[in-house]
Amino acid sequence: MTIDAANMHFQVLNEKIRDHSGKKITIENCCGQRYIGAGMSGRSITINGTPGNALGAYLNGSEIKVNGNAQDAVGDTMNDGAIMIHGNVGDAPGYAMRGGRIFVRGNAGYRAGIHMKQYKDKKPVIIIGGRAGSFLGEYLAGGIIAVLNLQNEQPIISNFTGTGMHGGKIFLRCQAVPDNLPAQVSAEPAQPEDFKELAPHLKAYCKQFGLDYEQLAADTFFVLKPNAKNPYKKLYTQN
Amino acid sequence: MLKEGQVRIPSGCAISGIFCKSGKRMSGEAIIESIRIMHDRSNGLGGGFAAYGIYPEYKDYYAFHVFYDNHEAKKDCESFLERHFDIINLSKIPTRKIPQITDEPLIWRYFVTPLHTKLAESQLDEDEFVVKCVFRVNTEINGAYVFSSGKDMGVFKAVGFPEDVGRFYRLEEYEGYCFTAHGRYPTNTPGWWGGAHPFALLDCSVVHNGEISSYDANRRAIEMYGYKCTLQTDTEVIAYIYDYLKRKIGLTELEIASVIAAPFWQTIERMPKEQRQRAEYLRNVFAGQLITGPFSILVGFDGGLMALNDRLKLRSMVIGEKDDMVYMASEECAIRIIQPELDRVWSPRGGEAVIVTLDEAAKAAYQSRA
Numbered sequence: 001m002t003i004d005a006a007n008m009h010f011q012v013l014n015e016k017i018r019d020h021s022g023k024k025i026t027i028e029n030c031c032g033q034r035y036i037g038a039g040m041s042g043r044s045i046t047i048n049g050t051p052g053n054a055l056g057a058y059l060n061g062s063e064i065k066v067n068g069n070a071q072d073a074v075g076d077t078m079n080d081g082a083i084m085i086h087g088n089v090g091d092a093p094g095y096a097m098r099g100g101r102i103f104v105r106g107n108a109g110y111r112a113g114i115h116m117k118q119y120k121d122k123k124p125v126i127i128i129g130g131r132a133g134s135f136l137g138e139y140l141a142g143g144i145i146a147v148l149n150l151q152n153e154q155p156i157i158s159n160f161t162g163t164g165m166h167g168g169k170i171f172l173r174c175q176a177v178p179d180n181l182p183a184q185v186s187a188e189p190a191q192p193e194d195f196k197e198l199a200p201h202l203k204a205y206c207k208q209f210g211l212d213y214e215q216l217a218a219d220t221f222f223v224l225k226p227n228a229k230n231p232y233k234k235l236y237t238q239n
Numbered sequence: 240m241l242k243e244g245q246v247r248i249p250s251g252c253a254i255s256g257i258f259c260k261s262g263k264r265m266s267g268e269a270i271i272e273s274i275r276i277m278h279d280r281s282n283g284l285g286g287g288f289a290a291y292g293i294y295p296e297y298k299d300y301y302a303f304h305v306f307y308d309n310h311e312a313k314k315d316c317e318s319f320l321e322r323h324f325d326i327i328n329l330s331k332i333p334t335r336k337i338p339q340i341t342d343e344p345l346i347w348r349y350f351v352t353p354l355h356t357k358l359a360e361s362q363l364d365e366d367e368f369v370v371k372c373v374f375r376v377n378t379e380i381n382g383a384y385v386f387s388s389g390k391d392m393g394v395f396k397a398v399g400f401p402e403d404v405g406r407f408y409r410l411e412e413y414e415g416y417c418f419t420a421h422g423r424y425p426t427n428t429p430g431w432w433g434g435a436h437p438f439a440l441l442d443c444s445v446v447h448n449g450e451i452s453s454y455d456a457n458r459r460a461i462e463m464y465g466y467k468c469t470l471q472t473d474t475e476v477i478a479y480i481y482d483y484l485k486r487k488i489g490l491t492e493l494e495i496a497s498v499i500a501a502p503f504w505q506t507i508e509r510m511p512k513e514q515r516q517r518a519e520y521l522r523n524v525f526a527g528q529l530i531t532g533p534f535s536i537l538v539g540f541d542g543g544l545m546a547l548n549d550r551l552k553l554r555s556m557v558i559g560e561k562d563d564m565v566y567m568a569s570e571e572c573a574i575r576i577i578q579p580e581l582d583r584v585w586s587p588r589g590g591e592a593v594i595v596t597l598d599e600a601a602k603a604a605y606q607s608r609a
Contacts (some may be wrong), residue, residue, distance in 0.1 A: 012278070029576055030577075030578050031276060031572045032276050032277065032570055032571075032572025032573070032576070034279065041400065048576070050571050050572045050575050052572060053570070057364070058303055069571055071555070071572070072555050072570075072572055087588075088584075088585075090555060090557070090571075090586065091552065091555055091586075109552075109555075109586050110551075110552045110589065125384065133552070133588065134551075134552065134589065135551075135587075158588065159506060177511075180509065
């Protein structure tokens with residue numbers, strides 16, 4: 001089914017999507033409609049245009065592909081499924097995400113993957129093709145975030161990356177450790193056992209965006225983990 | 240009216256701006272469409288616009304837009320204006336009766352220039368004289384509010400959704416090189432006509448999405464320099480801070496951004512020496528003008544427009560560019576709806592000011608325009 005979303009309110013658009021019994025849905029002329037695909041399972045939604053905030057919030061197993069840029073709060077508290085963005089994404093993608101994958105071809109705004117967590121087989125993944133804004137993976141408790149910086153621009157990340165992190169891993173494709181990491185984060189060149197965790201997702205990412213996996217995997221990656229040597233006393237308050 | 244503290248209205252706001260660097264004038268239609276698409280960010284308790292380059296025939300005169308609660312306020316205010324200004328032209332601001340906008344005050348516009356004798360007597364420069372008069376009206380004349388006081392620009396605001404406010408003020412009949420817009424979702428303060436954005440003083444206007452945690456510290460600091468916060472909302476103080484730093488201190492827009500969204504000390508520590516010393520100086524000297532809390536703002540000024548986020552970037556901001564046009568908005572959709580094809584679209588970092596000004600040729604044309 002194809003929906004022409006020009007001048008359509010988000011409520012109407014989302015009702016149409018929910019009422020459709022088939023699996024595949026294409027949205028044309030999307031411009032700012034919020035909550036697309038929220039909480040949905042078993043659908044495959046292609047969006048042409050600019051979807052509004054909270055795209056795929058609470059997503060529970062659907063696939064969403066965006067031909068364009070996405071705005072803020074993509075995949076908020078997402079549980080399962082995949083969101084593929086063939087452009088940039090705004091602030092706070094994958095906030096408190098607990099499963100599924102978000103692939104971004106371009107850059108991500110501030111606060112990507114904050115509060116992400118994992119439990120048993122639920123392991124959320126965010127891969128950002130470009131660069132990421134400040135607070136990447138803040139309070140990270142689980143899951144994987146990778147920033148590829150495919151255009152090799154500087155800096156790959158901004159301030160406060162992984163602040164308050166106590167689980168999960170952040171992979172950065174770069175030649176040297178960024179110099180502005182907080183003390184609570186340790187950074188080492190990614191070892192083969194680290195990279196093994198990322199590999200299947202990176203393969204899927206390369207397939208989605210038509211990139212050469214072997215070439216990318218041969219590059220240098222650093223992995224950020226919580227620094228067990230540095231406990232969290234006096235991080236935010238004098239206590 | 241119940242003031243802040245006596246009433247709490249739970250909360251997003253929307254902001255949008257369009258700027259033509261070559262100075263080509265466009266109608267207000269595009270800005271209405273841009274802010275309309277973000278309808279759900281506001282709740283109908285305020286909408287407004289600032290427009291620059293709209294009064295070419297009166298470009299040398301201050302354009303006062305005034306709300307009156309009643310005829311008595313109007314009589315008092317006009318008698319004050321007559322004592323202090325040469326009123327070149329006065330009229331009701333044209334509006335369109337629509338069911339979405341109700342309970343409007345009397346809305347008048349005056350093109351004025353300070354009376355020579357009064358101005359000489361005051362020993363002030365023109366701008367300062369005007370500012371003093373604006374504050375006198377707003378604080379001393381009950382029921383009168385001068386909400387716009389710049390040259391060749393004007394603010395249009397009301398209680399309602401912004402797209403309705405635009406139609407109410409017949410914004411499509413104005414032509415300017417720059418427009419900003421605001422859709423309000425008041426969080427802490429009453430939704431009333433004076434409390435709608437933009438807030439303006441002289442040619443500076445501010446639209447704001449967010450909440451100023453440092454409001455009272457900022458208010459107390461700025462009131463020491465003769466500014467008076469009368470409009471019962473936080474954004475007003477940003478307009479006065481901008482005016483103070485620009486007109487009285489002489490800072491550039493970039494420096495002003497570095498004062499109100501000052502980098503963290505730990506960020507400053509890592510700067511190269513010269514840059515660090517500058518940043519430290521601005522933070523220390525203008526500590527009272529540091530604005531904390533979440534904000535994204537658009538500041539319009541004579542010949543320019545600035546977008547700025549708080550340093551943590553707790554509110555969204557997207558910039559779009561196409562040929563000689565620059566778009567700034569809370570959401571990308573607000574840009575795409577009026578310009579689907581963009582040369583570049585990007586988000587500035589927290590505390591990173593994006594400043595656009597008229598090209599030299601356009602600037603010269605506006606200055607020489609008769």
